[in-house]
Amino acid sequence: MSAPTPFSPASRPLTPNEARVLATLMEKARTVPDSYPMSLNGLLTGCNQKTSREPVMQLSDARAQEALDALKLLSLAFESSGNRTTRWEHNFQRGVGVPEQSAVLLGLLMLRGPQTAGELRINAERWYRFADISSVEAFLDELQERSAEKGGPLVVQLPRAPGAREQRWAHLLCGPVDASSASVHATGGSAMGAAALQARVEVLEFEVASLRTTVQRLCSELGISPDSTPMSPPGQE
Known part of the structure; x- marks a missing residue:
């Protein structure tokens, strides 16, 4: 058989x-x-x-x-x-x-x-x-x-x-x-990935800028410089 x-x-x-x-x-x-x-x-x-x-x-x-x-x-x-x-x-x-x-x-x-x-x-x-x-x-x-x-x-x-x-x-x-179609799809996928990464970077940059603004406002209220580093808590010199 x-x-x-x-x-x-x-x-x-x-x-x-x-x-x-x-x-x-x-x-x-x-x-x-x-x-x-x-x-x-x-x-x-x-x-x-x-x-x-x-x-x-x-x-x-x-x-x-x-x-x-x-x-x-x-x-x-x-x-x-x-x-x-x-x-x-x-x-x-x-x-x-x-x-x-x-x-x-x-x-x-x-x-x-x-x-x-x-x-x-x-x-x-x-x-x-x-x-x-x-x-x-x-x-x-x-x-x-x-x-x-x-x-x-x-x-x-x-x-x-x-x-x-x-x-x-x-x-x-x-x-x-269709090799040409597959190539275009791969390139498109890479472009989409790059666009997504760029969008994520922009979001992170916005969040960092917001945090920086918040820190500067808090420092202004406390009367200290954002660049200063406290040496020790008050009353413990």
Whole structure:
């Protein structure tokens, strides 16, 4: 009996909703094993998290269930039996035909968007502990050079974004990646981060100025110079 053909995004790419549902199952299986397999409600909460997600999504029950049904047909997810509430598990490694380390990297890329090898190593801590960045890069290279017989490449290294020190990687499970769009998104994200930092600096500067004004007023009321340092309390010379 021949082995089943691994999932290939070249023939049937995942939709963004399917990728988010699948990657959330993969994440929760490792980070909260007590809650795994997952109910639809638990899965929905994980899919719609505001942290560790890029982009942030707001899936409905119907959309998540639709994605689960599609993943089941692709043999990438399946229902668990023996529970009153239907629970779901992923079948990513076997369905795609990749080792554990590669599955971890692909799951993180689906959840968090394009990342550098260093970022992937840090973000993978709760999933799998890579020895060093070189080992992460080795698995990424393997995924990028995957043969057509195995389903074709599953990641791509993006061009270096303006001002970036390292190149980022993106998954191909949802089909080809628009490198120019990804670069613009990365630049926009950096600009937003810089703007947020500048806003925070301005707030701190305002608070410092307010404190300085308060100190000067108190010193004026006490008849002392803001620069003077009391040597000892009154009456204790």
